[in-house]
Amino acid sequence: AQSVAQPEDQVNVAEGNPLTVKCTYSVSGNPYLFWYVQYPNRGLQFLLKYITGDNLVKGSYGFEAEFNKSQTSFHLKKPSALVSDSALYFCAVRDGRGGADGLTFGKGTHLIIQP
Amino acid sequence: GAVVSQHPSWVICKSGTSVKIECRSLDFQATTMFWYRQFPKQSLMLMATSNEGSKATYEQGVEKDKFLINHASLTLSTLTVTSAHPEDSSFYICSARALAGGSSGANVLTFGAGSRLTVL
Numbered sequence: 001a002q003s004v005a006q007p008e009d010q011v012n013v014a015e016g017n018p019l020t021v022k023c024t025y026s027v028s029g030n031p032y033l034f035w036y037v038q039y040p041n042r043g044l045q046f047l048l049k050y051i052t053g054d055n056l057v058k059g060s061y062g063f064e065a066e067f068n069k070s071q072t073s074f075h076l077k078k079p080s081a082l083v084s085d086s087a088l089y090f091c092a093v094r095d096g097r098g099g100a101d102g103l104t105f106g107k108g109t110h111l112i113i114q115p
Numbered sequence: 116g117a118v119v120s121q122h123p124s125w126v127i128c129k130s131g132t133s134v135k136i137e138c139r140s141l142d143f144q145a146t147t148m149f150w151y152r153q154f155p156k157q158s159l160m161l162m163a164t165s166n167e168g169s170k171a172t173y174e175q176g177v178e179k180d181k182f183l184i185n186h187a188s189l190t191l192s193t194l195t196v197t198s199a200h201p202e203d204s205s206f207y208i209c210s211a212r213a214l215a216g217g218s219s220g221a222n223v224l225t226f227g228a229g230s231r232l233t234v235l
Contacts, residue, residue: 046223
């Protein structure tokens with residue numbers, strides 16, 4: 001079984017400061033890892049993914065995430081936060097061994113960027 | 116980029132009625148679509164995997180006779196909540212995975228905007 005943990009319900013960051021949203025995962029095979037963002041009453045928007053290759057993945061809106069196999073983590077980062085980054089962020093994992101299984105999501109982390 | 120359209124975006128119905136939610140991939144073909152349910156301030160729970168031309172695969176604890184899923188074409192999957200009750204009120208989100216080699220990539224899911232169901 002695969003699982004995702006987002007240990008923080010909420011992260012508060014001042015505008016212009018760097019931000020980190022934490023994510024750890026558990027999966028049997030090689031992980032496919034994703035970050036999605038959800039704005040109020042909206043569906044999810046894809047930010048970035050790690051499948052293979054470089055551990056540092058760059059995605060939309062200036063976000064990046066670092067895959068750390070030894071720590072089974074995939075933390076989302078951004079060097080300088082914007083107020084418009086305030087949203088609900090979900091980390092998700094899928095077992096890379098194949099199949100059409102849906103993603104397993106973390107519980108989500110509310111990111112609040114304060115002006 | 117890949118777009119998934121969900122309709123209706125919100126619906127209010129009386130208890131005991133059935134409600135159909137459509138999920139369409141607008142610019143790509145999706146062999147597989149997924150239906151999720153999201154409770155307020157909670158994560159997404161995978162309900163079922165919908166495969167074009169075959170029966171849906173339901174997650175444990177999801178009533179297949181309650182939540183009917185049909186994936187009749189490569190661009191359309193429907194979720195019908197039958198005999199809806201107030202506890203079925205939720206935000207339902209679909210996602211679609213393109214055929215391998217498609218422009219949206221074989222591993223990235225594209226999500227619809229969601230459908231908020233309120234059962235009175």
